[in-house]
Amino acid sequence: MVLQTMFRYRVYNVLEGTDEGGMIGEVLNVFIIALIVANVTAVVLATDASLYQAYQSLFDWFEVVSVAIFTVEYALRLWTAPCNPRFAGPGGRVRFATSPLALIDLVAIMPFYLPMVLPLDLRILRMLRLVRIFRLFKLYRYSEALRMLERVIKAEKEALVVVGFVLLVLLILTSTVMYFVEHTAQPEAFSSIPMAMWWAVATLTTVGYGDVYPVTPLGKLLGGFIAILGIGMFALPAGILASAFGDEIRGRHEKKRICPHCGRCIDDPPAGDEVLTGSAEEGTAVPGAADTSH
CATH class of the missing domain: 1.20.120.350 (Voltage-gated potassium channels. Chain C)
Incomplete structure (x- = not known):
């Protein structure tokens, strides 16, 4: 057994x-x-x-x-x-x-x-x-990289949820506005707000497939503004994840420099009493210390 x-x-x-x-x-x-x-x-x-x-x-x-x-x-x-x-x-x-x-x-x-x-x-x-x-x-x-990604997402889940909610609101608003502006000129391409969401997703993500696009002057003006707005909005989650990855990598490096036995940083110089104690136990003189036996 x-x-x-x-x-x-x-x-x-x-x-x-x-x-x-x-x-x-x-x-x-x-x-x-x-x-x-x-x-x-x-x-x-x-x-x-x-x-x-x-x-x-x-x-x-x-x-x-x-x-x-x-x-x-x-x-x-x-x-x-x-x-x-x-x-x-x-x-x-x-x-x-x-x-x-x-x-x-x-x-x-x-x-x-x-x-x-x-x-x-x-x-x-x-x-x-x-x-x-x-x-x-x-x-x-x-894969340690995938586990690191999981830790990063868990650490920043609140911020990512907030950004996702803001992006969802922005998607609905832009789709609604573009539907009312372009529906009369393009009843097939912008037949409803859900149909207009396809254009909003392609524009906000700056993909721009070109299958659906505004043709009215006001629609083109709003489309350009929404495209620029999308660049800034979709950069937010990327910045959050990049910052979290930086913190995770720094944390890993700092963890590696901690002694698992005493809990002190390996890069820190030993304290004076530890040097004296260690030297006395080994029976060696401390470098730079004065000889007071005479």
């Missing part, structure tokens, strides 16, 4: 890529990341009918091997879930199975097994093949 528990903890550390997992954990993480990227590439390339027909057997075998590896990974993570303090105790594996990351792992392999259990038509099978693109989200477990 003890050996089984120790082996389970060993497997857990390897899967999580912790320091206890050693080189095996690092190699496994790199392999899984490469396999995820290769799977997403295969899903994208398989949508080309001529390419898929030419290499169908290769695509199919790669899918079988990938699903087998992902299935083993999911089973091992489910088996080692109690090693994580979050999922320790009764019902720990159930809590793990319903966690977001575990659900992503499950969605990554379900499209392969569902046709074996349920009779599905070709349209649903095509949709299930495209669902495999969600394997891309498995990278979150291995």
